[in-house]
Amino acid sequence: MKLLSILGATGSIGTSALEIVRMHPDRFQVKALTAANNLPLLRRQIQQFMPEMVAVLDEAKARELGDMLPPGVRPEILSGASGYAAAAAWDKVDTVVLAMVGAAGLNPALAAIEAGKDIALANKETLVMAGDIVMAKAREKNVTVLPVDSEHSAMFQCMLGNQARDVKQLFLTASGGPFRNTPQSDFPGITREDALNHPNWSMGNKISIDSATLMNKGLELIEAVHLFGISHQNIQVLIHPQSIVHSMVGFADGSVMAQMGVPDMKQAISFALSFPDRLDTGLSFPDFAALASLTFCAPDSERFPSLAFAREACEKKGTLPAVMNAANEVAVQAFLDRRIRFSDIFTLVSTTMAAHTCIDNPDLSGIIEADRWAREKAGSLI
Numbered sequence: 001m002k003l004l005s006i007l008g009a010t011g012s013i014g015t016s017a018l019e020i021v022r023m024h025p026d027r028f029q030v031k032a033l034t035a036a037n038n039l040p041l042l043r044r045q046i047q048q049f050m051p052e053m054v055a056v057l058d059e060a061k062a063r064e065l066g067d068m069l070p071p072g073v074r075p076e077i078l079s080g081a082s083g084y085a086a087a088a089a090w091d092k093v094d095t096v097v098l099a100m101v102g103a104a105g106l107n108p109a110l111a112a113i114e115a116g117k118d119i120a121l122a123n124k125e126t127l128v129m130a131g132d133i134v135m136a137k138a139r140e141k142n143v144t145v146l147p148v149d150s151e152h153s154a155m156f157q158c159m160l161g162n163q164a165r166d167v168k169q170l171f172l173t174a175s176g177g178p179f180r181n182t183p184q185s186d187f188p189g190i191t192r193e194d195a196l197n198h199p200n201w202s203m204g205n206k207i208s209i210d211s212a213t214l215m216n217k218g219l220e221l222i223e224a225v226h227l228f229g230i231s232h233q234n235i236q237v238l239i240h241p242q243s244i245v246h247s248m249v250g251f252a253d254g255s256v257m258a259q260m261g262v263p264d265m266k267q268a269i270s271f272a273l274s275f276p277d278r279l280d281t282g283l284s285f286p287d288f289a290a291l292a293s294l295t296f297c298a299p300d301s302e303r304f305p306s307l308a309f310a311r312e313a314c315e316k317k318g319t320l321p322a323v324m325n326a327a328n329e330v331a332v333q334a335f336l337d338r339r340i341r342f343s344d345i346f347t348l349v350s351t352t353m354a355a356h357t358c359i360d361n362p363d364l365s366g367i368i369e370a371d372r373w374a375r376e377k378a379g380s381l382i
């Protein structure tokens, strides 16, 4: 029986993780859940899964949640950064699902690793900001970090049974997002609704916008560098509009292994939770006969410069990846709030990166300071 803490339980990944738990009550028990603002959904989850600990965004929300719960349902209710860290590090938990969105995931990730918990990692921003520190800490604490991100789960699955030294190339697939075929001249007219309309995946708002700008693939490039200890130069990004091949690994002998499935995160989440077993998820196989073709092509770096930003961050390292991530978070939120246009996201990120004086080998406080600086800088550009 795995004893779970699910951080970001009310989100797209969190609710899919709970679906897996619901399907396999003999394998998983929920001990802790966290959310930020969605108290009605968290209340229903608490009543269904009866965690002993929950954490929400702030004290006011914690009081509100307490008032919403019926008599007899009394988990410990914590709040804020200390609450999330407590839910990640609690000694009644052995596995933590990190499914919060954005930089807020870094502190609980480190708390979970420090406490020796196994990690199912969806929050890619954590590795983009501080991958060297997080992975070094995981090695020191002998903690397993299992990828939940579909591409990284795919690559991990392709590598099983092979020697790490035989991995020569990663092929990171991207759907291309909703604007794969949109001419750049139409970018100024792109609305929030257009950009949230991902062709294949149902996901939270932030990652949906990242997919539309291809920044999601930039973040995933850096995530792969840290998870698999490979240079970004050995990672090729491929546009694969069908999202059936979730990624591929090329080996020394010229063999390429691909992992496939319908675009549904329950496969990757369940594998991270049950590894090395495979659980029944209720998912069907792709209908290969009905699929006209599986296609691949190179990304268009002119319309979508995000991959170039990420490769620059990989080259310069230091605080630059955290700066790119923070500027992107500010820009995406401003676009979601209808304060900037779609193409302004690229300008905000590139201008903030260009203004940054990169610090090599930063410690955690250096990264947090770079994140703060980048948010202020990007905010001043809006």
Ligand SMILES: NC(=O)C1=CN([C@@H]2O[C@H](COP(=O)(O)OP(=O)(O)OC[C@H]3O[C@@H](n4cnc5c(N)ncnc54)[C@H](OP(=O)(O)O)[C@@H]3O)[C@@H](O)[C@H]2O)C=CC1
Pocket (backbone or CB within 6 Å): 007, 008, 009, 010, 011, 012, 013, 014, 034, 035, 036, 037, 038, 039, 084, 098, 099, 100, 101, 102, 104, 122, 123, 124, 125, 148, 149, 150, 201, 202, 203, 204, 205, 206, 207, 265
């Ligand atoms: N969705 C997907 O298919 C995939 C997602 N990922 C990654 O997983 C992570 C989660 O994505 P997704 O589930 O789509 O996101 P959602 O926006 O759907 O959910 C985010 C979750 O985090 C909580 N949250 C938001 N802000 C904060 C904060 N400041 N502090 C604490 N908790 C917060 C939300 O709470 P509330 O809703 O209560 O406000 C919610 O529970 C992201 O890093 C994303 O890149 C990776 C691969 C695929």
Ligand SMILES: CC(=O)[C@@H](O)[C@H](O)COP(=O)(O)O
Pocket (backbone or CB within 6 Å): 149, 150, 151, 173, 174, 175, 176, 177, 201, 207, 210, 211, 212, 216, 217, 265
């Ligand atoms: C499901 C998942 O892992 C997402 O990160 C997905 O990859 C987004 O689609 P894009 O390929 O369009 O970025």
Ligand SMILES: [Mn+2]
Pocket (backbone or CB within 6 Å): 149, 150, 151, 220
């Ligand atoms: Mn992904």
